[in-house]
Each structure stands twice: as C-alpha cells, then as structure tokens.
Amino acid sequence: MPDSGVTEVAILDLADLGPTPVGARVDDVEVVVWRTADGSIGIVARQCPHLDWDLVEGVPDGSTLRCPGHGWSIDADGRVYKRNEFGREDDKGCTQHWSSTVRDGKIWTRSEPRREVPGGETRT
Numbered sequence: 300m301p302d303s304g305v306t307e308v309a310i311l312d313l314a315d316l317g318p319t320p321v322g323a324r325v326d327d328v329e330v331v332v333w334r335t336a337d338g339s340i341g342i343v344a345r346q347c348p349h350l351d352w353d354l355v356e357g358v359p360d361g362s363t364l365r366c367p368g369h370g371w372s373i374d375a376d377g378r379v380y381k382r383n384e385f386g387r388e389d390d391k392g393c394t395q396h397w398s399s400t401v402r403d404g405k406i407w408t409r410s411e412p413r414r415e416v417p418g419g420e421t422r423t
C-alpha cells in the first residue's frame with residue numbers, strides 16, 4: 300500500500316484537557332483543543348478565521364467554541380458561523396479541523412487536517 304503521508308500523532312495528555320481550551324500542535328500547525336458539551340473533543344486551527352484571535356481564549360458553548368473577539372462560533376467539524384441575538388446563524392465558511400481519538404490516556408489525531416464541510420467554503 301502506498302504511503303499517504305498521513306500519520307496518527309498524540310497531541311495532548313487527556314488529563315491536561317479541562318473545562319477550558321488548550322493549545323497544542325499537530326506537526327507544525329498550532330491548534331486548539333476543547334471538550335464540547337456532549338464530551339467529544341474538538342480540534343481546530345488555533346487562530347480565529349475572522350481576525351486571527353487566539354482561540355485558546357475561546358469559550359466552549361454547547362457543541363462549539365465561541366471566539367471572544369466578535370462572537371463567531373466554530374464547531375468540531377470546522378463550521379464557522381455567527382449567531383445573532385435572535386438565534387439566526389450566518390454561515391461564515393469553515394476552518395481547518397482534525398479528527399480526535401482517545402487512547403492510552405492521550406488525545407490522538409491524524410497529521411492531515413480534514414477540510415471538507417458539505418456546503419461550506421473552505422478556509423485554510
């Protein structure tokens with residue numbers, strides 16, 4: 300089988316992930332890791348796709364991480380949107396995101412980010 304260049308890498312000890320987001324690296328890419336309300340783990344590019352706010356300062360909010368800059372929300376599938384005061388969600392495209400697996404007390408991901416979001420614009 301040909302080598303796809305994609306490898307599985309441990310990026311964080313599970314014990315280091317508390318209620319607030321944590322920064323990590325996937326190869327040479329800065330990412331932010333957080334736990335969603337349902338207990339799953341999100342991994343997305345660390346810089347907000349709007350104006351590069353550091354998402355380590357983001358606020359977990361249900362299934363999303365909300366940027367403190369201007370309130371855009373990012374889910375674990377990389378979807379980005381802005382929710383107004385009436386609950387309407389305006390699509391803002393998507394950002395790089397990675398899969399997550401927990402094994403042996405560590406959070407693992409694949410070294411290649413997943414970018415496909417049905418109906419979404421990809422931003423890298």
Ligand code: FES
Pocket residue numbers: 347348349350351352366367368369370371
């Ligand atoms: S910098 Fe994140 S919403 Fe504006």
